[in-house]
Amino acid sequence: MTDSSEDKTATAVDEPAAAGSRPPSAFLEVRDLKVHFPSDDGVVKSVDGLTFSLEKGKTLGIVGESGSGKSVTSLAVMGLHRASRQQRSKVNMSGEIWLDGKELVSADPDEVRRLRGREMAMIFQDPLSALHPFYTVGQQIVEAYRVHNNVDKKTARKRAIEMLDRVGIPQPDKRVDDHPHQFSGGMRQRAMIAMALVNNPELLIADEPTTALDVTVQAQILDLIRDLQKEFGSAVIIITHDLGVVAELADDLLVMYGGRCVERGPADKVFYRPQHPYTWGLLGSMPRIDRDQTERLIPVKGSPPSLINVPSGCAFNPRCPYADVPKDNLTRTVRPELREADGGHFSACHMSQEERERIWTEEIAPKL
Amino acid sequence: MILLLIVSAVTFGIFFLLPKLAGQSTDQLAQQYIGKAPTPADIAAVKKNLGLDKPVYEQYWEFLKGIFVGVDYKFGPEAAKCHVPCFGYSFKTHIEVWPEIQSRLPVTLSLAAGAAVLWVVSGVATGVLSALRPGSFFDRMAMGVALAGVSLPMFFTGALALALFTYQWPIFERSDYVPLLEDPLLWARTLVLPWVTLAFLYSALYARLTRAGMLETLSEDYIRTARAKGLEERKVVVRHGLRAALTPIITVFGMDLGLLLGGALITEQVFSLKGVGAFAVEAINANDLPNILGVTLLAAFFIVICNLVVDVLYAAVDPRVRLS
Numbered sequence: 001m002t003d004s005s006e007d008k009t010a011t012a013v014d015e016p017a018a019a020g021s022r023p024p025s026a027f028l029e030v031r032d033l034k035v036h037f038p039s040d041d042g043v044v045k046s047v048d049g050l051t052f053s054l055e056k057g058k059t060l061g062i063v064g065e066s067g068s069g070k071s072v073t074s075l076a077v078m079g080l081h082r083a084s085r086q087q088r089s090k091v092n093m094s095g096e097i098w099l100d101g102k103e104l105v106s107a108d109p110d111e112v113r114r115l116r117g118r119e120m121a122m123i124f125q126d127p128l129s130a131l132h133p134f135y136t137v138g139q140q141i142v143e144a145y146r147v148h149n150n151v152d153k154k155t156a157r158k159r160a161i162e163m164l165d166r167v168g169i170p171q172p173d174k175r176v177d178d179h180p181h182q183f184s185g186g187m188r189q190r191a192m193i194a195m196a197l198v199n200n201p202e203l204l205i206a207d208e209p210t211t212a213l214d215v216t217v218q219a220q221i222l223d224l225i226r227d228l229q230k231e232f233g234s235a236v237i238i239i240t241h242d243l244g245v246v247a248e249l250a251d252d253l254l255v256m257y258g259g260r261c262v263e264r265g266p267a268d269k270v271f272y273r274p275q276h277p278y279t280w281g282l283l284g285s286m287p288r289i290d291r292d293q294t295e296r297l298i299p300v301k302g303s304p305p306s307l308i309n310v311p312s313g314c315a316f317n318p319r320c321p322y323a324d325v326p327k328d329n330l331t332r333t334v335r336p337e338l339r340e341a342d343g344g345h346f347s348a349c350h351m352s353q354e355e356r357e358r359i360w361t362e363e364i365a366p367k368l
Numbered sequence: 369m370i371l372l373l374i375v376s377a378v379t380f381g382i383f384f385l386l387p388k389l390a391g392q393s394t395d396q397l398a399q400q401y402i403g404k405a406p407t408p409a410d411i412a413a414v415k416k417n418l419g420l421d422k423p424v425y426e427q428y429w430e431f432l433k434g435i436f437v438g439v440d441y442k443f444g445p446e447a448a449k450c451h452v453p454c455f456g457y458s459f460k461t462h463i464e465v466w467p468e469i470q471s472r473l474p475v476t477l478s479l480a481a482g483a484a485v486l487w488v489v490s491g492v493a494t495g496v497l498s499a500l501r502p503g504s505f506f507d508r509m510a511m512g513v514a515l516a517g518v519s520l521p522m523f524f525t526g527a528l529a530l531a532l533f534t535y536q537w538p539i540f541e542r543s544d545y546v547p548l549l550e551d552p553l554l555w556a557r558t559l560v561l562p563w564v565t566l567a568f569l570y571s572a573l574y575a576r577l578t579r580a581g582m583l584e585t586l587s588e589d590y591i592r593t594a595r596a597k598g599l600e601e602r603k604v605v606v607r608h609g610l611r612a613a614l615t616p617i618i619t620v621f622g623m624d625l626g627l628l629l630g631g632a633l634i635t636e637q638v639f640s641l642k643g644v645g646a647f648a649v650e651a652i653n654a655n656d657l658p659n660i661l662g663v664t665l666l667a668a669f670f671i672v673i674c675n676l677v678v679d680v681l682y683a684a685v686d687p688r689v690r691l692s
Contacts, residue, residue: 083595084604086501117598124596129589132608134686144597179687195597 023101026053027235028077028203033095033105035069035076042308046072048259049095051338054252056202059229059236061246061267063282064256067304070239073256074205077237078122079104079112099203118148120203121196126212127188131180137164137191138176145198163194167224186217190224197228204229205237210245222249243286247271255279258305258315261338265345275347275356277320280364288368298367314350322359326350375668376435379661380428431456435665455662460654465662468647475545475643479635480628482559483566488621491571495578496610502583510575517572526565526638533561545641562639566632570624577620581613588612611685618681626674630667 024031035047047069054060062070075081077099081091088109097104099120104112124130132140141160142153149156157176164172167190180188189209196204206225210218226249229236238246246253246267253270255263255278263276274280281300302319305311313332317323323331330350338346341353349356415421419430433439434454450456455465494514498507517525533539540561546554585591586609594608595601631645640646644663651659683689 078596080592080595084500084601113595113598113600115598116596122596124589124593126589130593132590132594132612133688134611136687143599147598181688192593195593 023103024053024098026098027056027100029053029096029098030073030077031096031098033073033076033097034093035072035081036092037090038092039308043092044307045259045310046307047076048310050256050259050261052252052254052261052264054203054235054237056235057229057233058251059226059238059246059249061250061253062237062239062256063241063243063246063253065241065300065304067307068256069259069307070241070256071207072259074122074207074237074239077104077203078116078120078205079109080116080122082109083113114148117144117201118199119201120205121199121201123189123192123196123204123206123209125208127185127192128180128212130192131188133180136177136179137183141176141191141195141198144195148199159198160194163198164191167191167194167197167228168220169194185213186220189213189217189221193221193224193228197232200232201234203235203237205239207239208241209238211240211242218245225249243271243282244288255282258310259307260315261346261348262316263345263347264338265341265347266343269343269345273345273357274360275341275345275353276316276349277322278316279347280360281319283368284364314348322351325355371672372669373432375672376432376665377428379664379668380431455665456658458651458656458659460656465658468659469644469662469666472642472644472647474547475641476629476631476636476645478545478548478555478559479562479566479632479641479643480625482556482563483570484621484625484628486563486567487569487571487574490567491574492578492610492614492617494571494575495580496582496605498575498579499582499586500605502579507579511579514572514575517568518576520569522565522569522634523638525568526562526635529561529565530638542640545643562632562635562641565638566628566635574617574620577617578613581616582609585609585612615682615685618685619678622674622678622681623671626671627667629670629674631663 030050030052033047033050034045037044037046050069050073052060062073064070072081076093077097080087081093082088093105095105099115102115104115131137135143138157138160141163142156145151145156145159146153151159161172161176164176169175169187169190175183175187180191183191189212193209204225209225210221213221222245225236225238228234236249238249240246250267253264253267254261255270255276257278263270263274263279270279271283274283278300281298284298285300287297300319301321305315305318311318311332313330313334314320314323314336317331320331334350336348336350338348340346347356351359412421419427422430430439434450434456436452438452438454439450439456450464451466453466455469457464458468494510498510501507530542534542540557543554543558545558548555582605586605590612591604591608594604599608629644631643631648633645633649635641636643636645637649644666648660648663648667650656651663
């Protein structure tokens, strides 16, 4: 991560939504995205005002625990909350998603569908359930190719074999006729990646791509994603709850909590000088090979916030060990806005910059 | 094959041993065959001819042999060749069982096939449409009608259909079955009402089954993947959703069709169709054991065959079955 690229890659939009519908300069720009699901118990605010941007050739890691809204965000970018009539009746989306100069939230769902798979593609968590059990791997890749390319089956099949070969599946001309259940877990994920990349998408979203895999295979898949990104020059979003996964891969990190961004910035800054107590918690709960094995991991106490009745003030306040540091009960009454610390490093916390730097260097970092 | 043998043994056992257990002696069985006021000598002769005096396993063997190679019966001076598959002679009419059944098969086949096409198409289509918009007006209507279809008994809907469309408004006049090859139009015309009534009952079941299956598959991960490819929603639903939801429906369809081929008892009764079902009812009413036995075995045969076809189809549809 060089300084010169920071301005572009690091999320530089200060005032969400205020920018209006002016097309952005970034390849992907999300502005004040809200994804709400009305339910019988109230409105589930899965994503509640999220802003970020991403350039081609760069990788953004979105980190957070279950229910933080990271998957909902990726599905929103893909337009997968509004793919069917039934889905559209169940979701309220607002804000803007700009992909290569096109706004997707207000766009016709059919227009977004035509972009799906061609300009943006997605890899899912569990490749066994994400691949159709009744069709061969080849058939599924051929289908993905032929949706957007007017070619005959033979040509598409050649392309499928080529892609399987590219993602490192041995004997691709034979395995192309296998069904997903005949593949191993890692191979299935490779096939999934081949399917996602078959149309050379400019944006690739990987939603927990390694969660369902063995540790050894995890590293291979991550390497593969990185290699392919270099080769195709696409923008990549990796969604994970595992900071270790994105540690090496991501240029930028975005930490989500309760449907909002609590911290974002260049990966090395978020990693080595995290500004938000929740990020500290995530780092503390991450197992590390270079640490004394007898030491216990420190979990983030409490459970994720309700997305229907989000805690007032800072959503993290019920679990934050430093909730009482800011004066006047500020954490429980006023929702903190994202503030820039330095070089595109934003965080949303009421504590002063100095206070947090002190806590990090004195109390948190030594324990990690 | 083994299954068929077991079925034949069970049926045989039920029909030839149960009467004995119930206190009916072989004498009484033979008496039924002869009719009124037989002399003991007559009874003994008939018992010998029918083989009722032999041990049970030998009787079963004869019975099986009859089915696969045919049997020669000797009735006093005259001998009769009972051709393959031989289920014996009717106790009452003294006619060979199989040709009688054979003559009635086309009626039942026409009835079952036509109704099956109707109910699969309408049931699955309704189910898919309902699943696409659960809670919509269409869904509620369709499921309400389906509930009616499932709960209304055949003899009621059948009689109602007859009352309305044959007597009130004579659109479909009552007529006897006409073979398909003789006059296809008339064939269809006589069968429309039975088809529709029968299909109403079944399609209701299939609509509910399809709806439930579709709702389940449409929430699967691979549906999301299909959408992520940019596939049109229609193709997502049919190629990815319906394809997976069809497997349980195939199973049920196999069993239903198998059952129906063994005779649609009530439907044939209501619409006075002389099919296998009507034959079975006649045989039961007349206490005509060989006839009952023949019909039952035929029904079992159809069920076994249909299940076999289902297994083969299953493997064709779901590749995961092929390996195991």
